[in-house]
Amino acid sequence: xxxxxxxxxxxxxxxxxxxxxxxxxxxxxxxxxxxxxxxxxxxxxxxxxxxxxxxxxxxxxxxxxxxxxxxxxxxxxxxxxxxxxxxxxxxxxxxxxxxxxxxxxxxxxxxxxxxxxxx
Amino acid sequence: xxxxxxxxxxxxxxxxxxxxxxxxxxxxxxxxxxxxxxxxxxxxxxxxxxxxxxxxxxxxxxxxxxxxxxxxxxxxxxxxxxxxxxxxxxxxxxxxxxxxxxxxxxxxxx
Numbered sequence: 469x470x471x472x473x474x475x476x477x478x479x480x481x482x483x484x485x486x487x488x489x490x491x492x493x494x495x496x497x498x499x500x501x502x503x504x505x506x507x508x509x510x511x512x513x514x515x516x517x518x519x520x521x522x523x524x525x526x527x528x529x530x531x532x533x534x535x536x537x538x539x540x541x542x543x544x545x546x547x548x549x550x551x552x553x554x555x556x557x558x559x560x561x562x563x564x565x566x567x568x569x570x571x572x573x574x575x576x577x578x579x580x581x582x583x584x585x586x587x
Numbered sequence: 588x589x590x591x592x593x594x595x596x597x598x599x600x601x602x603x604x605x606x607x608x609x610x611x612x613x614x615x616x617x618x619x620x621x622x623x624x625x626x627x628x629x630x631x632x633x634x635x636x637x638x639x640x641x642x643x644x645x646x647x648x649x650x651x652x653x654x655x656x657x658x659x660x661x662x663x664x665x666x667x668x669x670x671x672x673x674x675x676x677x678x679x680x681x682x683x684x685x686x687x688x689x690x691x692x693x694x695x696x697x
Contacts, residue, residue: 512691513676526684572680573623573638580632
């Protein structure tokens with residue numbers, strides 16, 4: 469059974485760096501691109517980017533200059549860093565995995581981490 | 588990349604059918620059959636309802652169906668039930684190997 473469990477700081481000040489980690493359980497870690505998605509009241513769902521087990525990444529062009537994703541293959545974990553946050557980055561952040569090999573639809577989700585950016 | 592265009596809200600009475608549209612471009616919706624639909628209740632993770640335009644994951648009622656014509660995909664919910672009240676988002680793979688979501692549609696069951 470596939471499970472994703474995520475954690476990270478939930479309250480940040482403007483200009484700080486958001487840092488989240490997602491641990492994966494069950495299934496293969498090497499077969500998929502692992503994804504970060506956020507949900508904010510003003511913008512709905514937004515794809516942040518993805519990473520595979522070799523560290524190959526694809527990022528949302530609108531966030532690419534501030535985003536870094538990484539993987540820890542020894543722990544089956546992947547992480548997100550978003551630099552220079554502002555109030556516009558306030559959102560619930562989710563990690564997710566595609567429903568199957570080569571799929572673009574996400575069948576597995578973390579529980580979500582609310583992140584608030586406020587001075 | 589620009590978000591896919593969805594109506595902000597739709598509504599229907601129990602038992603009726605509603606359709607939510609999702610309009611993109613030749614670079615996303617029109618390029619591949621990789622459109623998905625998610626149901627979102629605030630406080631919960633999104634739930635996959637439709638993938639690859641028309642396919643339902645196991646456990647999703649057959650009241651939910653998807654289609655696509657050109658650059659516009661659609662989600663139809665027939666036999667509306669109160670539990671269907673939620674936000675719905677479409678997504679599409681793009682020719683830039685990224686993913687783009689729609690702005691979301693709030694479904695109200697009257």
